[in-house]
Amino acid sequence: xxxxxxxxxxxxxxxxxxxxxxxxxxxxxxxxxxxxxxxxxxxxxxxxxxxxxxxxxxxxxxxxxxxxxxxxxxxxxxxxxxxxxxxxxxxxxxxxxxxxxxxxxxx
Amino acid sequence: xxxxxxxxxxxxxxxxxxxxxxxxxxxxxxxxxxxxxxxxxxxxxxxxxxxxxxxxxxxxxxxxxxxxxxxxxxxxxxxxxxxxxxxxxxxxxxxxxxxxxxxxxxxxxxxxxxxxxxxxxxxxxxxxxxxxxxxxxxxxxxxxxxxxxxxxxxxxxxxxxxxxxxxxxxxxxxxxxxxxx
Numbered sequence: 001x002x003x004x005x006x007x008x009x010x011x012x013x014x015x016x017x018x019x020x021x022x023x024x025x026x027x028x029x030x031x032x033x034x035x036x037x038x039x040x041x042x043x044x045x046x047x048x049x050x051x052x053x054x055x056x057x058x059x060x061x062x063x064x065x066x067x068x069x070x071x072x073x074x075x076x077x078x079x080x081x082x083x084x085x086x087x088x089x090x091x092x093x094x095x096x097x098x099x100x101x102x103x104x105x106x107x
Numbered sequence: 108x109x110x111x112x113x114x115x116x117x118x119x120x121x122x123x124x125x126x127x128x129x130x131x132x133x134x135x136x137x138x139x140x141x142x143x144x145x146x147x148x149x150x151x152x153x154x155x156x157x158x159x160x161x162x163x164x165x166x167x168x169x170x171x172x173x174x175x176x177x178x179x180x181x182x183x184x185x186x187x188x189x190x191x192x193x194x195x196x197x198x199x200x201x202x203x204x205x206x207x208x209x210x211x212x213x214x215x216x217x218x219x220x221x222x223x224x225x226x227x228x229x230x231x232x233x234x235x236x237x238x239x240x241x242x243x244x245x246x247x248x249x250x251x252x253x254x255x256x257x258x259x260x261x262x263x264x265x266x267x268x269x270x271x272x273x274x275x276x277x278x279x280x281x282x283x284x285x286x287x288x
Contacts, residue, residue, distance in 0.1 A: 002125045002129070004121065016114060017117070020118050047125060048128070071189055078128060080124060098260070098261045099261075100258055100260065104116065104117065106117060
């Protein structure tokens with residue numbers, strides 16, 4: 001069973017996403033703050049980290065921190081960054097490519 | 108319900124990424140670096156040669172067609188995994204690490220005046236390494252891009268890229284001790 005870790009400060013959104021993923025029989029861990037998420041990545045075997053961010057620029061620093069952290073792990077999880085902000089052209093996805101993470105917008 | 112409609116593209120992307128990860132775990136490509144003229148009980152020591160760099164998928168081993176300098180650069184990146192190295196790092200390692208300074212010294216054909224690659228030429232060798240990886244991945248029938256195997260990462264310096272191998276790497280030693288004459 002794949003294990004998905006959701007990092008999202010919006011508790012309603014995190015619950016919706018968790019329910020939707022559990023319907024696909026994924027094991028889901030939800031964290032509302034980054035510190036707990038970092039602990040979860042260090043202590044559990046995670047397949048995918050879903051970072052949900054409404055920040056215009058702050059997501060890159062968070063994503064970079066996670067990327068540097070997971071790179072050291074033996075079975076490093078992939079990172080998906082979900083941006084909850086108005087579409088800002090291709091620059092966010094290009095930044096994601098540079099960081100080695102997938103970026104999508106929630107519309 | 109409206110929330111679920113909004114989440115649908117995210118769920119689809121998550122399903123895709125997890126399926127891709129499962130597929131990759133099953134196929135599990137590895138990079139194998141073969142050293143020759145090995146004289147120690149274990150570990151790599153100066154004097155060895157870099158015989159071959161291969162991509163291994165399941166029981167298939169696909170050798171990469173790399174020049175001696177290309178083999179050396181591939182070896183540097185594989186040995187320093189998971190550290191990402193810039194061309195400058197690679198240049199310094201090749202110029203200072205005894206393993207590369209005495210590369211091939213155990214072999215009969217040991218080349219005394221080996222030309223050291225420069226930062227600029229290293230970038231070209233990395234492109235060639237990536238091309239060879241692409242060919243090997245295609246030959247193995249993997250849906251992976253070479254950029255996912257030899258990953259480029261931006262650094263805090265302007266226009267400076269660091270490179271690292273994102274698949275498991277293995278160093279294999281051939282029993283070449285008898286070859287020294």
